[in-house]
Amino acid sequence: MTAQPPLPVAMVLDAVPLGLAGELVRDADGGGTVFLHGQTSFSWDAGDEAGRRWAAVKLAAMKAAGVGEIAAVFDVTPSTVWLWKQLLADGGIIALVPEKKGPKKASLLTGAVITRIVELRSTGLSQQAVGNAVGVSEFSVRRALKIAAEQATTDAADIAAAGNPEPLEPAPAVAQQRELPILPASAPRTAERAAASMLECAAPVFAPAAHIRHAGLFLAFPALETTGLLACAKEVYGALPNGFYGLETVLIDSVLRALAGEARAEGSTRFDPEELGRVLGLDRAPEVKTIRRRIGQLAESGKAQEMIAALAKHHLAGTGPGGEDLAAILYVDGHVRAYQGTKKIGRLYSTRLKFPVPATEETWVTDANGAPVFVVMAAPGASLAAELRDLLPELRTTVGDDRRVLVGFDRGGWSPALFKHMDAAGFDVLTWHKGTTEDIKEDLFKEVTHTDEHGQTRSWSVADTLVDLPLNTTKKTGEVFNIRQISRIVATTGGGTRQIHILTTDKDLPAGEVVYRMGNRWRQENQFRYARMHFELDSHDSYRSSDDNEDRMVPEPAKARAYQKVVAARRHHAEAAAVADLNLLALKTPAQGTDEVTVTSAMHNHVMAPVWEAENALAAAEKIHQGIPAKIRLGDLNPGQQVLDTEVKMIHTGIRMAAYNTAMTIAREIRTNTGYRRANQEAHALMRQMFHQSGDINTTEPGYLTITLDPLPTTAKTAAAAELCNHLTAAETRYPGSNLILKYAIKTKTPALIN
Known part of the structure; x- marks a missing residue:
């Protein structure tokens, strides 16, 4: 009804306007009448206080006007209108009748009840849930919290007036219950933006706020710290040129966007800058142009590969989830990134697409769990065997000592000469036998087992033998390289069997673990697939290019x-x-009964x-x-060929590596430190759901930044998130660029969770 156009004139000359659609006419004796669009809608006589209150509540329910405007017309405060609304909801219209003067019944809000309400509210329960648990209404809960806050403020003022130089702070439980503003305006940073040219960066500043979007991204900071991205970037780059958005801010923003599913700079257009800025402690998050400019400034230093090496060294210096040595086993593989632009880029064969395409190629190194450790841009047209030989010195520098490292790779790195070189350099080979070879006698096979880090035991029938590989590249005829071979019998699609063979130079590794580690190489393929789906691994990030070296010799x-x-x-x-x-x-064999034939x-x-x-x-x-000729000048074969710029791409690759390792750490924490029954199947999905969850930011406790997430859709997921929050809180992670320690909690839905 209130959506109808208002009448152009009031029905009564002395009427008081009430919104766009109504007006109030006060009688001389204290009664009143409300008109909506010229029609009488509510009326009460002198002394009918219940009718007057009922009219105010109904006008608010109809949204005939704002609560503040209705309160002003009825000569009360907005809180009084909300009180009347609560009384009407709890006890009907009879509850709107004013209480008679005289002795009142004892209040339910005793000191003990108020203390209990404050304690329950501090656990994150809603006001309605607290009221149900204590046995009072939601309105009484709000009154109790207000009384407690006022009492704490009064006590602090009395102590200060008594001359105490250090007034006591309000109790943490009381401070927690102060209502947080819902989506308040961000703290203005006008002065800092105006002086950005003289600032190294703007420090994060957080203000209390309720129900902000992307609050779940705060969960990533403890895991992000373990990747070493911020520390390594600061060590390599020092700092960005002076500006509002510093090095840490740009990197944190990029990682958080990647975790939220938008790893490219263009993905920032899918976020409200103010909403993401609340997670960064800024009034606005950086946008596309700013991100590209700041990443471009990093690229100008040409230190992207140095940062990747620092990340790898930091990663391998730590230990795995079970305390294992992360540098003991590494996997190496190439990744082809297809290019769909108009520039003249060389073609490479893509095993995923099954045909040659314009592309660039990288050589990736991962640890035994499939986590990315190191990456280099492969030379155009280079084989994996050649890349492995060139990569060994950098791997040795990254490992940092002379211990032997088991390096696994597929048949693309097949080269007996490379195997001999790696063995001499302190690296053990783990790969498949390429080409045809004689089958192993069946009487040499025996049963072996291996128990993995999750306690699962597997068994295989294998034959452990030694074979000689001819070194075809050497000038000495007949020279061979002796290597260990682990053979298995596997079923074929046609119903038969065949033998497959694994080669390794590690003579001490149990045969069962050799088979397990070779199969574990698929974790690297899974990392490529996951990063391609969730972190846009195949994006190029920069389409700047330069001319290729036309004097470079390439296969003809x-x-x-x-x-x-x-x-x-x-x-x-x-x-x-x-x-x-x-x-x-x-011709030489005539038919039976015929004379011998002479072959002329x-x-x-x-x-x-x-x-x-x-x-x-x-x-x-x-x-x-x-x-x-075997090779020809590139300029003669393909004049004008170009290569894409790699510096910007490698910076983004380092960010994606940190984002991937952050996500894997959080997913692992869900599996190992929560009681979620389907964690093995849904850890990653639950993690992404948590990252997108809204929540509250609370800064009332000095030295702490408390993040309280809104409940998840189901009780089981909410309980898992609560366990994860407790585990992450115990890490006492400091928010980068500040002295605030992160604390995590999650609101619960039902009072049944109360002890």
Whole structure:
């Protein structure tokens, strides 16, 4: 009804306006009438206080006007209108009748009840839940909290007036209960923005606020600290040029956006800058242009690879979840990132897409759990074996000592000469045997077992032998490299069996663990897949490019095509020779009962003609193949080829590595430190749900930043989040750039959780 257009004039000349749709006419004897759109809607006589209050409550319920405006017209305060509304809801219209003068009944809000209400409210329960637990109304709970806060303030003022130089602070439980403002305006930072050119960065400043979005991202800070991203970046880069957004702010913003599903700079457009700014302690989070400019300033120093190396050293210096040495086992693999732009980028074969595409390639190193440790840009067209050889010195520097490290990789790194080189350099090889090899005798197979870090035991039937690999690259004929081989019998799709072989230079590692560690290499593939889905691993982040080195020697594609013709000619020659042998045999073997046949030269030449023709074709193909050089200048093969800028990409890669390791740490904490029954299946989904949860920021406790998350949809998830909050609070993590210690809690839905 109130949505109808208001009448242009009031129905009574001395009426008091009430919103856009109504007016109040006061009678001389104390009664009154409310008109809405010119029609009488509410009326009360002199002395009918219950009717007057009922009219005010109903006007507020209809939203005929704001509560403040209704209170002003009825000569009361807004809190009085809310009181009337609560009385009407609790006891009906009879509750609006004013109490008679005289002795009143004893108040339910005794000192003990008020203390109990304050204690329960400090646990994060809602006011309604506290009221249900204590046996009073929600309104009484609010009154009790107000009384407690006023009493604490009065006590502090009395102590100060008595001359105490250090007045006592209000009790933490009372301070906790002061109502937090819902989405207040962010603290103004105008002065700091005006003086940004003289600031290294703006320090985080937090104000109390309720129900802010993205509050769950605060959960990431204890795990983010363990990655060493902020410390390593500060060690390598020092600081960004003076500005409002400093180095720590830009990195934290990038990690939090990645955890929220928007790892690219363009993803910041999907966040309200003010809402994300509350998590950063700023009035606004940086936006796309600012992020690109500040990351570009880091890229100008050319220290991205140095930062990646510092992150790797920090990671390998720690220990794994079970206390294991993270540097003991590493996996290496290449990752092809397809390019869809218009620049002339060299083509690489993508195993995921199953065909050659314009792309760049990186060489990644992960630990035994699949967590990324180190990454370098691969040289265009380089093999994994060549990249491994070049990577060994950097790995040795990262490990920091001479201990032997087990390095696992797939068949792309196959090279017996590389195996010998790695063994001499203090690295143990773990890879699959490439090519055909003789099967191992079945009587050499025996049962072996291995128990993993989760206590799960697996068993396999394996044969542990030694094999000699020919070193084809050496000039010494017959030189071989002796290496350990672990063989298994596996089923094939056709219903049969076949043998697969694992090679390693580690002679002491149990055979069961060799099989387990080789299969564990798939954790690296899983890391690529997860990062591609949730952290936009395949994005390029920067499309700046430069000309490739045209004097660089690259494989000549024509030689590969010529070799395919040689292979076809050899196959055709073998087929022709087989047919000729059959024909000659038929000529020399007459039918039964016939005289012996003499094979003449003409007959022989006729049978052998296809063979001689195939020999000539083969010789011609081999001559053409030998005449083509193995490599050619890039400028002659593909003039104008370009390479994408890698510095910006490597900075973003370091950020994504930290975000990935942060997410894996939180998911692991959910699995190991909560009682969530489906944690093994849903830890990552629950983690992402927590990161997107809203909550409160409370700064009333000196030295602490308390984050209280809103309840999750189910009781089980809320209980798991509460356990995680307790575990993260025990870490006593300091919010970067401040002296505030992070504390976590979560609100509960039902009073049934009260002890």
